[in-house]
Amino acid sequence: MDNRIFLSKSNVPLKNLNLLEDNNILEFEKLLEKYFGEEKSVLAVNSGTSAIHLSLLLAGVSKGDDVVCQSFTFSASANPIIYQGANPIFIDSEIDTWNMCPFYLEKAIKHRIKNGKKPKAIIFVHLYGMPAKIEEISLIAKKYNIILIEDAAEALGSTYKGQKCGTFGDFGIISFNNNKLLTTFGGGALICKDVKQKEKAFFFSTQARDQAPHYQHSQIGYNYRMSSVLAGIGRGQMSFLNEYLSFRRSVNQFYKSIFKDIDGIYVFEESNKILFSNHWLSCIIVNEKEAGFASEDIRLQLLEDNIESRLLWKPMHLQPIFKEALYFGGSISENLFKQGLCLPSGSNLTKNQLKRISISIKKLL
Numbered sequence: 001m002d003n004r005i006f007l008s009k010s011n012v013p014l015k016n017l018n019l020l021e022d023n024n025i026l027e028f029e030k031l032l033e034k035y036f037g038e039e040k041s042v043l044a045v046n047s048g049t050s051a052i053h054l055s056l057l058l059a060g061v062s063k064g065d066d067v068v069c070q071s072f073t074f075s076a077s078a079n080p081i082i083y084q085g086a087n088p089i090f091i092d093s094e095i096d097t098w099n100m101c102p103f104y105l106e107k108a109i110k111h112r113i114k115n116g117k118k119p120k121a122i123i124f125v126h127l128y129g130m131p132a133k134i135e136e137i138s139l140i141a142k143k144y145n146i147i148l149i150e151d152a153a154e155a156l157g158s159t160y161k162g163q164k165c166g167t168f169g170d171f172g173i174i175s176f177n178n179n180k181l182l183t184t185f186g187g188g189a190l191i192c193k194d195v196k197q198k199e200k201a202f203f204f205s206t207q208a209r210d211q212a213p214h215y216q217h218s219q220i221g222y223n224y225r226m227s228s229v230l231a232g233i234g235r236g237q238m239s240f241l242n243e244y245l246s247f248r249r250s251v252n253q254f255y256k257s258i259f260k261d262i263d264g265i266y267v268f269e270e271s272n273k274i275l276f277s278n279h280w281l282s283c284i285i286v287n288e289k290e291a292g293f294a295s296e297d298i299r300l301q302l303l304e305d306n307i308e309s310r311l312l313w314k315p316m317h318l319q320p321i322f323k324e325a326l327y328f329g330g331s332i333s334e335n336l337f338k339q340g341l342c343l344p345s346g347s348n349l350t351k352n353q354l355k356r357i358s359i360s361i362k363k364l365l
């Protein structure tokens with residue numbers, strides 16, 4: 001029997017599937033629009049990465065432009081900047097939410113403007129589902145009139161002052177990849193402010209066909225539309241969203257109870273009441289001096305017991321592929337990477353598996 005425990009398996013009950021209907025994509029988009037607010041227009045696409053790429057296209061980002069991006073994230077936040085031939089400028093995190101630091105964001109923008117080049121867009125992230133300092137970041141984007149792209153790939157169900165993550169930026173991005181809170185086995189969504197933007201995104205996502213009886217192209221297009229089969233899965237999955245959300249949050253509580261009285265271990269949680277995280281992945285920070293062991297010791301112990309855990313995202317400014325990119329910040333994201341660990345958080349974890357995790361961790365304590 002396979003007794004391995006994985007970091008983030010999503011649960012996909014085979015209910016409410018309507019795979020053979022043609023209108024699955026439109027119906028899935030309607031459900032998403034209902035969820036995010038009727039004033040939003042949502043385009044279902046084949047991945048979160050393509051949603052980010054489309055948002056850059058719509059922001060008019062092209063060759064040689066600068067795009068500011070959170071450094072502490074998964075590479076998919078930044079890669080589409082390169083697809084467009086633009087230059088990423090990476091920003092460190094702040095310690096409350098682990099997301100983009102507004103202070104360094106403004107510093108970077110001022111620096112670029114001084115050099116005669118205002119950034120074309122800002123990509124910020126709600127990492128591990130934790131809402132970023134949205135108000136501060138939005139104010140800066142407004143002040144300098146820069147397009148704001150909200151990478152909410154990991155933050156479906158998270159809210160900031162009660163408003164859903166993904167609805168704050170000029171564009172919001174959701175991922176339905178296999179390991180995310182809600183999966184369609186690969187997929188994503190682009191949340192637009194209005195129908196016009198959605199129509200433009202639709203145009204680029206379906207090979208940029210001009211209006212003509214033949215195939216006529218005056219721009220480069222992409223094949224980014226979501227498949228109808230996957231949209232059918234998405235329709236069924238939407239009814240489980242709240243269930244998954246409360247389960248992931250209960251897993252976070254479970255880790256808080258395990259580590260409650262342990263010195264030197266901090267379970268990542270909301271720093272105040274305006275933040276509500278889906279706790280897509282539960283993460284800890286281990287202070288080796290206080291705890292007497294490092295996050296790597298926990299990882300190895302879990303591995304020995306067939307339980308998957310993973311280091312936090314390695315910041316983009318430390319990645320070999322981005323070593324030439326400009327960076328504004330200190331060492332907050334670097335230290336998070338050095339001391340942190342993501343623990344199993346999937347929505348199909350059983351009571352028995354949680355018990356195994358608890359026993360394994362307690363061997364170290």
Ligand SMILES: *Cc1c(COP(=O)(O)O)cnc(C)c1O
Nearest residue numbers: 047048049074076077153175177
């Ligand atoms: C998963 C993820 C993406 C990309 O989504 P895909 O659907 O896998 O392309 C982008 N940004 C972040 C922060 C992610 O975690």
